[in-house]
Amino acid sequence: xxxxxxxxxxxxxxxxxxxxxxxxxxxxxxxxxxxxxxxxxxxxxxxxxxxxxxxxxxxxxxxxxxxxxxxxxxxxxxxxxxxxxxxxxxxxxxxxxxxxxxxxxxxxxxxxxxxxxxxxxxxxxxxxxxxxxxxxxxxxxxxxxxxxxxxxxxxxxxxxxxxxxxxxxxxxxxxxxxxxxxxxxxxxxxxxxxxxxxxxxxxxxxxxxxxxxxxxxxxxxxxxxxxxxxxxxxxxxxxxxxxxxxxxxxxxxxxxxxxxxxxxxxxxxxxxxxxxxxxxxxxxxxxxxxxx
Amino acid sequence: xxxxxxxxxxxxxxxxxxxxxxxxxxxxxxxxxxxxxxxxxxxxxxxxxxxxxxxxxxxxxxxxxxxxxxxxxxxxxxxxxxxxxxxxxxxxxxxxxxxxxxxxxxxxxx
Numbered sequence: 001x002x003x004x005x006x007x008x009x010x011x012x013x014x015x016x017x018x019x020x021x022x023x024x025x026x027x028x029x030x031x032x033x034x035x036x037x038x039x040x041x042x043x044x045x046x047x048x049x050x051x052x053x054x055x056x057x058x059x060x061x062x063x064x065x066x067x068x069x070x071x072x073x074x075x076x077x078x079x080x081x082x083x084x085x086x087x088x089x090x091x092x093x094x095x096x097x098x099x100x101x102x103x104x105x106x107x108x109x110x111x112x113x114x115x116x117x118x119x120x121x122x123x124x125x126x127x128x129x130x131x132x133x134x135x136x137x138x139x140x141x142x143x144x145x146x147x148x149x150x151x152x153x154x155x156x157x158x159x160x161x162x163x164x165x166x167x168x169x170x171x172x173x174x175x176x177x178x179x180x181x182x183x184x185x186x187x188x189x190x191x192x193x194x195x196x197x198x199x200x201x202x203x204x205x206x207x208x209x210x211x212x213x214x215x216x217x218x219x220x221x222x223x224x225x226x227x228x229x230x231x232x233x234x235x236x237x238x239x240x241x242x243x244x245x246x247x248x249x250x251x252x253x254x255x256x257x258x259x260x261x262x263x264x265x266x267x268x269x270x271x272x273x274x275x276x277x278x279x280x281x282x283x284x285x286x287x288x289x290x291x292x
Numbered sequence: 293x294x295x296x297x298x299x300x301x302x303x304x305x306x307x308x309x310x311x312x313x314x315x316x317x318x319x320x321x322x323x324x325x326x327x328x329x330x331x332x333x334x335x336x337x338x339x340x341x342x343x344x345x346x347x348x349x350x351x352x353x354x355x356x357x358x359x360x361x362x363x364x365x366x367x368x369x370x371x372x373x374x375x376x377x378x379x380x381x382x383x384x385x386x387x388x389x390x391x392x393x394x395x396x397x398x399x400x401x402x
Contacts, residue, residue, distance in 0.1 A: 008323055010320070027318065028318065028320045028330075028332055029318040029332065029334055038300055038346075041298050041299040041300055041348060042300075042348060043300060043324050043346055043347065043348050043377045043378060043379050044324070044346070044377060045323070045324040045330060045377060046320065046330065046332055046375070046377065047320075068323055070323040070324075070325035070328065071323055071324045071325055
């Protein structure tokens with residue numbers, strides 16, 4: 001077993017795709033780096049924190065991007081975002097079996113805030129174009145930095161999300177919530193709370209991800225292969241269904257939750273038996289708990 | 293207050309008299325994260341080994357010189373361009389990354 005969380009972006013590409021099949025576009029030797037970071041006294045990365053290219057997965061042509069969480073927390077800067085957009089637009093032309101996005105990002109890179117925000121919105125638009133054309137976009141989330149902010153939204157725009165229990169997916173990250181609403185609302189240092197509210201098990205039980213896997217590169221590969229034909233048409237009916245689900249979730253909690261754990265209450269309200277045991281259960285057991 | 297100005301520092305080192313590395317695809321190891329660095333090796337014309345370092349930790353030129361002298365003594369390469377983006381890696385980490393990069397082009401596993 002090889003921990004997906006502990007791998008770098010490039011190690012994930014090497015281990016997840018068919019061996020030796022990854023062909024990189026704009027490789028580090030092209031030196032397409034951030035135009036902003038050096039002005040702020042911050043070192044650049046030769047790939048601006050994301051590797052993009054084409055490869056085969058179980059013999060199928062795929063187009064793939066992998067974000068490096070250790071560089072700027074996987075933050076999306078101008079070049080990083082442009083590489084993702086270009087990749088998605090190329091998918092429209094080349095029509096691969098799928099687009100894989102190995103996401104690990106805190107969202108917009110604050111050093112290049114405006115450019116990064118625009119970039120993330122362009123990524124969403126490009127991703128939805130790819131999805132609308134019938135090519136599945138599969139997002140894999142299992143890096144130590146999770147998938148937050150704009151990239152959290154990008155992930156939820158995709159056809160299919162694979163998460164490990166170590167992975168995290170949300171909009172505002174724990175520190176952001178604590179900073180804006182106070183430690184009584186959310187204690188970002190409470191790791192068990194963070195995983196109960198953003199972690200892979202929670203996302204699986206609430207239906208926000210489509211596959212829950214162990215923190216193992218081989219499991220991520222198998223889940224990605226299984227998702228190659230997971231295209232989900234984005235229709236008005238599907239959107240209305242999603243809105244109804246979110247509305248129901250919003251009202252699932254009792255009105256007074258004082259002193260009780262809200263994640264556990266929500267799981268119970270979703271019909272999951274022995275909800276308080278979820279955090280200690282192995283992945284396989286949690287997988288069987290989901291109420292469809 | 294330090295008298296070292298903020299911003300990146302760029303350092304260049306040149307070594308001659310090494311063994312030609314021949315042709316190889318560019319190699320990248322490491323990540324630009326806190327206390328870490330990325331090292332890229334590319335084939336280059338000529339008989340030198342040219343090293344360029346971009347680092348956020350200013351004022352450590354003599355230490356970089358010593359680390360690079362050691363590297364050249366271990367791996368006397370020629371016709372190689374070494375490019376480094378550094379975010380405050382210690383000398384030991386720099387040396388390990390350099391060895392890792394050389395292992396990638398020579399096929400030796402560290």
